[in-house]
Amino acid sequence: MEQKEIKLFKELCKFKSDTFDETLLEYATAHVLGQMFFNRMQGVAYGTLCRYGLLGKVNREFRNSLKEAYEQNLKKNLSFTQCVKEITDVLIQNECQVAMLKGAWLCSHYPKGYRTSNDIDLLVRPEDVTAVGRVLESIGFRQGYVRNSEFVPATRREIITSKMMRGETVPYIKEVNLPGMKYLEVDINFSLDYKNSETDVLEEMLKEAAIVEEKGIRIPTLSREDFFLHLCAHLYKEATTFWWVKMRRDMTFYKYCDIYMLLHELSEEDVVKLFARAKVLGMEKICGYAIVETAGLFDISDGKALQEARKVLEEVPDFILQVVSPEDKKYHKYQTKDVTKRFFMRDRTEDLKEV
């Protein structure tokens, strides 16, 4: 992509910014549009164009594609919100101690149509996995996969293999047939960053979980700091795992946009609290990583959060550049420091060197 195209991509993603460089609109190309869709940023881009009254200044194909996607997002948001409500009600009725993660809360928190999610992630204690699974089964969920738009139940071998080898439960799926959403998937997570050894962090986070109200919807979720830290851990894990880099799923932009949005809502006092909590949970560097990388992608150059993030990474400058391959325990290092350059590489594995 050309530099101006990259600039436009970023400009359209910065929905919290107070300015927009209109001269970039002539670079509204298929490349930029493709990146928007690949990175699930089409709703945000359309929202940004609307906000600045720029729809008439961008070419028709670009505008219409984003408009259609945004309208689809609105439908999906409504369906998803209905699902979140129903799942919340049934979990509360059955006294399940869970916290909804990521999209379940974020979809309601973003402006409408900006972010969608196809699944609800639940964080539960390992000993509660079965009980929560049974509650889901009682309302029609079955463990399995959606393949070629059809539900395929998981075999017993698949359920055992997934849990024993990857530490994951097979998703619970229900055909909901709502607009823009044929199936709803619920993922039960019982560890953080998918390492069972981190049970203490999980316990600590679940202790602070509570039911919050977001735009009229009750959602059981983590405390504000823990929610942010969980997003950081999730982003970090996917961005720094070799297999995810290979699959080109390591740096999907919407994950950075989540951090960008929440960073804008943090006061200086909040940042102090956030890093204090990160220290307690041993997640300071991961938090620093997510903030520094997000700041790079969104051209944020100052602020308390970035200062703190840089401080925790001062002694480990290579932390940002490391990628691990857990299967063979090999470490790789990016040669390119600039996160924007890395983000727009055709194949990031080519920039990695084994160390």
Place this chain on the structure above:
Amino acid sequence: MDQIIEILKELSGLDEVKPDNHLQNDLALDSFSMVALMITIEDTFQIELEESDLNPYQLNTVQDVVDLVEKYQKRE
């Protein structure tokens, strides 16, 4: 206990398996063997293990496997 010992002999290829043997260190069971162990246990004892019990970190020794199966047999 005897049935479990037989299953573990088969999976490990060892002639002797004792209750205090460590599944990974002594019997050299890898993650694939652990999956096979769980599936064989379910088939042999006609039980369905709960997801909470499908945790390799909780199954260290042969005795742990025996205790797990007994927990389900007591429920019946």
